Amino acid sequence: MATAEKPKTADGYDGAQTLACERVLVTLLTAFGTMKDSIRLVGGLVPRYLTPEVPPDVPAHAGTTDVDIVFNLQVIAEGEGYASLGEQLKHRGFNRYLKPGATGPSSWQWVYQISEHESVMVEFLHNAADRSQEGRPLSIEGEKVSALGIRHAGVVHDWFCVRKVTAELFNGAGISTELVRYADVTSFLILKAIAYDQRAENKDAGDLVHVMRYAGTPEQVGDEIVERYRSGMHNQAILDALEKLQNCFCDGDGVDGYLRKGPIAAARFKLGMDDEDDEERVREQLNVAGLVMAIVAYVQERIHTKDPQK
DSSP states (O other): OOOOOOOOSSOOOOOHHHHHHHHHHHHHHHSSGGGGGGGGGGGGGGGHHSOOTTTTTBBOOOOOEEEEEOOOOHHHHHHOOOTTTHHHHHHHTEEOOOTTSSOHHHHHHEEEOOSSOOEEEEEEEEEESSGGGTTTTEEETTTTTTEEEEEETTTTHSEEEEEEEEESSTTTOEEEEEEEEEEEHHHHHHHHHHHHHHHHHHHHHHHHHHHHHSSSHHHHHHHHHHHHHHHTTHHHHHHHHHHHHHHHSSSSSTTTGSSSSSHHHHHHHOOOSOOOHHHHHHHHHHHHHHHHHHHHHHHHHHTSSSSSTT
């Protein structure tokens, strides 16, 4: 069954779940019509595309159990023909998620029931224009479809990658190929850094570290972030993310980075929840802290220099 609770370790995920999420994503895109060009994929399915498995150098990402979509509310407001979005979702097999104990179903969380015991959660998000919209659902279509406000989610409308994804639709509907527009390295790291700071999920730390490790060298990852910063767009989003990474993963205020919550969460996600202070766990925490500090320092040095070549 779909659940908002994320597994705490990589062992809680598997390839079959991730493939199911990909099938749900492609099925979802068929419901959006012309609107699908403006939506963006974020969250745990993105590393599958940012860091595709290339053994032995790039291991498979742990995967995901849900699909996170960012809407562009301006495009929706200016467009026509979206009044039936809720009906389109239901027509393709999606239903609003009812959290156990809740008085009514969610309008921003939907579920695709694959079988009696297997389902995939879909969460609709939008860029929070100000603090008042953060963490609050905003109605898109009356009470039928809403999107949850997320700080800096708008970065993915400008910074994204595109690839074709082919997957088998459900209920014997055939095979479909869709263009998926998903967060690039910079926008993914921004949103994951903020998400980890807010909810301290092991999965968010694990996703962050996986992309930082395998999207390129620390210098390559840093260079992309610096290039984005020098574009003049979403600079505050980058600065906010750097601050979160500094506070959660790096040396400072008399604390060694490897002892901070970020490296511990990433190590627990990769190695398990056992709190035994063994060498492997400490080594992983040191590696995580070292990687994040290298990228953060590289970016901070270059965005504050007046020489654009540095």
